Amino acid sequence: MPINNNYIADVIQEYGDMLDLDGANPFKIRAYRQAARRIRSITRELAEMVEEGENLQQFSGIGEGIAEKIVEIVQKGKFHQLEEIKNKIPSGLLEVMSLEGLGPERVKKLYKELDIENIDDLERAINKGKIRELEGFGKKTEENIKKSIKQKEQQGNRLFYNRAEEYTQPLLEYMRKLESTNRLAVAGSYRRKKETVGDIDILATGKDSEVIMDHFVAYEDVEDIISKGDTKSSVHLRGGLQVDLRVVAEESYGAALNYFTGSQDHNIQTRHIAREKGLKLNEYGVFRESNQKSIAGETEDEVYQALGLPYIVPELRENRGEIEAARNNNLPQLIERKDLKGDLQMHSQYSDGGATIEEMAQAAQELGHEYIGITDHSQRVTIANGLDADELAKEIDEIDRINEKFDDFRIFKSVEVDILEDGSLDLPNSILKRLDLRVCCIHYKFNLPREKQMLRILRAMDNPYFNIFGHPTAREINKRPPIDVDMGKIMDAALDKGVYLELNSSPKRLDLNDIHCKMAKERGLKIVISTDAHNPSQLPNLRYGINQARRGWLESEDVLNTRSADKLLEMIKR
Numbered sequence: 001m002p003i004n005n006n007y008i009a010d011v012i013q014e015y016g017d018m019l020d021l022d023g024a025n026p027f028k029i030r031a032y033r034q035a036a037r038r039i040r041s042i043t044r045e046l047a048e049m050v051e052e053g054e055n056l057q058q059f060s061g062i063g064e065g066i067a068e069k070i071v072e073i074v075q076k077g078k079f080h081q082l083e084e085i086k087n088k089i090p091s092g093l094l095e096v097m098s099l100e101g102l103g104p105e106r107v108k109k110l111y112k113e114l115d116i117e118n119i120d121d122l123e124r125a126i127n128k129g130k131i132r133e134l135e136g137f138g139k140k141t142e143e144n145i146k147k148s149i150k151q152k153e154q155q156g157n158r159l160f161y162n163r164a165e166e167y168t169q170p171l172l173e174y175m176r177k178l179e180s181t182n183r184l185a186v187a188g189s190y191r192r193k194k195e196t197v198g199d200i201d202i203l204a205t206g207k208d209s210e211v212i213m214d215h216f217v218a219y220e221d222v223e224d225i226i227s228k229g230d231t232k233s234s235v236h237l238r239g240g241l242q243v244d245l246r247v248v249a250e251e252s253y254g255a256a257l258n259y260f261t262g263s264q265d266h267n268i269q270t271r272h273i274a275r276e277k278g279l280k281l282n283e284y285g286v287f288r289e290s291n292q293k294s295i296a297g298e299t300e301d302e303v304y305q306a307l308g309l310p311y312i313v314p315e316l317r318e319n320r321g322e323i324e325a326a327r328n329n330n331l332p333q334l335i336e337r338k339d340l341k342g343d344l345q346m347h348s349q350y351s352d353g354g355a356t357i358e359e360m361a362q363a364a365q366e367l368g369h370e371y372i373g374i375t376d377h378s379q380r381v382t383i384a385n386g387l388d389a390d391e392l393a394k395e396i397d398e399i400d401r402i403n404e405k406f407d408d409f410r411i412f413k414s415v416e417v418d419i420l421e422d423g424s425l426d427l428p429n430s431i432l433k434r435l436d437l438r439v440c441c442i443h444y445k446f447n448l449p450r451e452k453q454m455l456r457i458l459r460a461m462d463n464p465y466f467n468i469f470g471h472p473t474a475r476e477i478n479k480r481p482p483i484d485v486d487m488g489k490i491m492d493a494a495l496d497k498g499v500y501l502e503l504n505s506s507p508k509r510l511d512l513n514d515i516h517c518k519m520a521k522e523r524g525l526k527i528v529i530s531t532d533a534h535n536p537s538q539l540p541n542l543r544y545g546i547n548q549a550r551r552g553w554l555e556s557e558d559v560l561n562t563r564s565a566d567k568l569l570e571m572i573k574r
Helices: 005-021 026-041 046-051 064-076 080-088 093-097 104-114 119-127 138-155 161-176 209-217 250-261 264-276 300-306 322-327 357-366 389-403 450-461 487-497 514-523 536-551 565-572
Strands: 181-186 200-206 222-228 232-237 242-247 279-282 285-288 294-296 371-374 410-413 416-418 439-441 500-504 527-530
Touching (some): 005 026, 026 064, 161 209, 181 250, 250 300, 285 300, 294 300, 410 565, 487 500, 500 514
Parallel strands (some): 416 439
Antiparallel strands (some): 222 232, 279 285, 285 294
16 A cells, blocks of 8 residues: 555554554553544645655644654654564454454453464354353353354445445334434434444434334344343344444433534544533533533534534534634535536446436436436446447437437536556547547556556646546545545646546545545635436435535535536536
8 A cells, every 4th residue: 555644544543453452551542543533634645744844743633753653654664663563462453353342351362362363263263162261251252253253244344325324214214103202313424424334323312212222123124132221222234234222311412413423533622622611511411510500412503502613514523624614604615416417427328327328318307407428438448338439429429419309408428538558548539529528537557656657647637638537546445445646736737737526426436535525625626526327326326426525525616517517618628
């Protein structure tokens, strides 16, 4: 992995986890984990800052000791304290510790007494019945560990947001049918609309918590009950997703929703503000320190008002400047789905789509679009039946014929054209110039070194028919990492050349990510939000792109396809 902010954060996070296994001071462990989260949110590349001799301690959460380790990571790819602790503790124990019910103390016991260094060792010990013989474990614990390993294998990585949505919405509908339930909401990373979701936190209020809990654990998709109590219950749904339900008092609902929505870094900042005001903020409410009197808690609006802040939407709660913006009354007016007037990347049966051009157009009109771009693949993507120049010419003619049927809707003639290894485009300019716009993408040679990958992209941008850089990092979440590029330099080049970057709404891509969206906004570079739909049922996926755009602070003005068709074509023309 290249030494970028994510790499640095991974190394810092790993050290914090290894410290936990080594029994280090909890405050020290927490400092490294918080630093890792902070590093992931920084829009500037720390490696470049190190090379330029800039002070890394300008960022909150990065003190002198951690700053020194970042410098060493940038220079050597690692730092010596991590290598030293790895000589003491096998790194495979980190995955063992990720299993439910196995905290640092139990993992250390497994390591010292059974020589377990990874999950494979753990499975072998379970099969031999050795875990149940350990003091403090027993048969039930052994069974739970075995089940946890199985669920980890089934679930793999965190769920895509849309998959989590498929689990969560039916469960919410089921819970709302219960008359005892008054208020119900999902908190956590799901509410903040992160790309992937690890588990689901649901908050409820109601007249009878026992009835609510009985109803919850009786849900038909519950595979097993982890725990069941008066105010909190936890279950695994089929497929392994964990869901926690908490029933809270009406007067604490807003405070609890705020607390369990997070993020942790955002909550740390709001609690700090509360202390400055002589208040205490927790999941039960906002209280005066002097007499413990509650002054807010029933709604989130009340909680923020008590802190002297306007309401901050969940998507912004990542401690990336939202507190300062709120204090200065300068929070962004985030883009909404209704702001988009069209969708500029989708596929038809001409390449690998599942519907005709006319069917895609009809579905888009039903969603309220004023225009779409048909972007079938170019010839190099043979697996997707990519088009050569003659085939694209036929599609252009068909789009012209279809457009004659419309009065207030337009299909843009477009293509998803490959950026070849040498930076040329996959189709000749003689056919590209007949199009309204072109979405240029990387579909192969993902592992080129940074210098070659950058040269490839910047050369392609020199082509006057390069309009939109589609899914710019080429990542696929949980499957393929981003290509190794300097996004800041790509964005600067795009601004200079009149190129736009796409935010691809496919739940498996969501590329650009939220950090890159914010980087683009800070530069004044406008973004295109598209679905990359391959059939009409995927056209509503725009909402996932909107989620990502909102997490990246984007407003309507920051997105190109909030404009009318004529204005868009005027802006995109180079």
